[in-house]
Amino acid sequence: MVRSPLSILDLVPLAPPGGAAAALRASTDLARLAESRGFRRYWVGEHHGVPNVGAAAPAVLIAHLAAATTSIRLGSGGVMLANHAPMVVAEQFATLEGLHPGRIDLGVGSAAGATAEIARVLRQGAPAGFAGKLADLAAFLDGRHHSGIRVSPAAVPGPPLWLLGASESSARLAGELGLPYAFAHHLNAAGAEGALGTYRGSFRASARLGEPYCLVSVAAIAADTEEAAFRLWRAAGGPDGVAVGDGPTVRGALAVLSGKLAADELMIVTNVFDAAARRHSYTLLAPLS
Structure with a gap:
């Protein structure tokens, strides 16, 4: 049994023939499933120009998912801060927090989530300076930025800030x-x-x-049989480090990993293209299965 709380990281896998529209609808359905089955959080990533990945605008997608659900925490896993002005990120997520109080997480990372060419376009020549941007973002969220500028809406406290890496x-x-x-x-x-x-x-x-709080995102694919799970794994490119098998097997592997790492929370990444198979995998691993 996995004793750590379980959450979901969604990279919005794209596959023909439905493309982006179908993938985004699948993510909406999955967020609703996650809420009904007791997952703690549902985070979405930020990637640009990556084939078969549709997660590019976390704040926009989070707003949509929050409107489609009622209680599950939603967040970014994560905003790639090097691509953005810290004040803009702070205002986006303060707005989300104002719209959905107590349900928003702001996870940020230092990677570009893009090729070097796309990163230059995103940043328009501005230096990355991740540590400085992170300090600025935290200050804007806390209303204590050295410039004296306050983000809008100023009366809304910033959501929890996480560092990804x-x-x-x-x-x-x-x-x-x-x-x-x-x-x-x-x-x-x-x-x-x-x-x-x-x-x-x-x-x-x-x-x-x-006190320290460690969330660990882990790749996992579950199906009714080990053979079916490995078919999904091979179709996804056969990445290493994935817990693959039937529900009990994968739950056991997650429990071992959680204990080994003393993880406070596990966040499951099931990056397969078959939307129904992805939903079923999470159903088999859900806290309320």
């Missing part, structure tokens, strides 16, 4: 700033133990968070 450097930064940390095990399974140890060892309590 897949390395010890991101883990150390999250710990030093006293932020909750989301580690991308689905991108760097081998580095998970070291990064989470670094996070906990460098953690300093802050106004945002009194």
